[in-house]
Amino acid sequence: MESFKQNDGNRDELIIKQQREIEKEISETTPLVSDQLPLTCLWTEYNGDEIFTAKIQDLSKKYKFIRRTRPDGNCFFRAFAYSYLEYLISNVSAYQEFRKLAEESKDKLVQLGFPSFTLEDFHETFMEVIKRVSPENGQSQSQVQSELHKIFNEQGYSDYVVVYLRLITSGKLQEEADFYQNFIEGDFTIEEFRHQEVEPMYKESDHIHIIALCTALGAGVRVEYLDRGEGGTVKAHDFPEGAEPRIYLIYRPGHYDILYPN
Secondary structure (H helix, E strand, O other): OHHHHHHHHHHHHHHHHHHHHHHHHHHHHOOOEEEEEEOOHHHHHHOOOHHHHHHHHHHOOOEEEEEEEOOOOOHHHHHHHHHHHHHHHOOHHHHHHHHHHHHHHHHHHHHOOOOHHHHHHHHHHHHHHHHHOOOOOOOOHHHHHHHHHHHHOOHHHHHHHHHHHHHHHHHHHHHOHHHHHHHOOOOOOHHHHHHHHHOOOOOOOOHHHHHHHHHHHOOEEEEEEOOOOOOOOOEEEEEOOOOOEEEEEEEEOOEEEEEEEO
């Protein structure tokens, strides 16, 4: 019996070691957020697969570029933040509204019961990022865009933004628990779902995360779903329903990247 336990232990250690090596390789070879790439670069990924080729062709009628995010479980939050700030760079009044909302968000989370000392650093860094990409800094749009790209590829800043958006999402789920409970599958309570599936880093996002974050920040997102579903077209969903999209994302099972309309 002892030898079986040892074998199991060794196997678990090997699996964990292999997983860490894979994660290390991904982090060393994949930027947190890539440069803009032509949408047609997706064709090489699917290597002549007829279903995906037809769907990418359909997608290319609406979108010109894609910007990849690192597949680390944080891709939705990172793609959302980058894309929304990119929009705000060129829209001063929307930027000012968002900065005010972001400034006040910490007090709102404290009122919901989040510990102030936990929020402090994350909120401070979140606000620093927002101010560094202000369209009112006297820099050209290309300079601000360059600053945004630089910030989001610095792990410290980039991850702090993701953490803070996860906390905002969690706060929204708590605030409107009765509504969001309907979206949760299985026996999770809202409380359990927030602490296990929303707040921890590297946890993948689903519709419930998207709806809660978009509602909390008043931002519309259109997600294009590239999958093996029937028909040669890509299905799009807007979150929250009826909102005008400012952020465009592509979803492939388990992963989000940023899209740029024609």
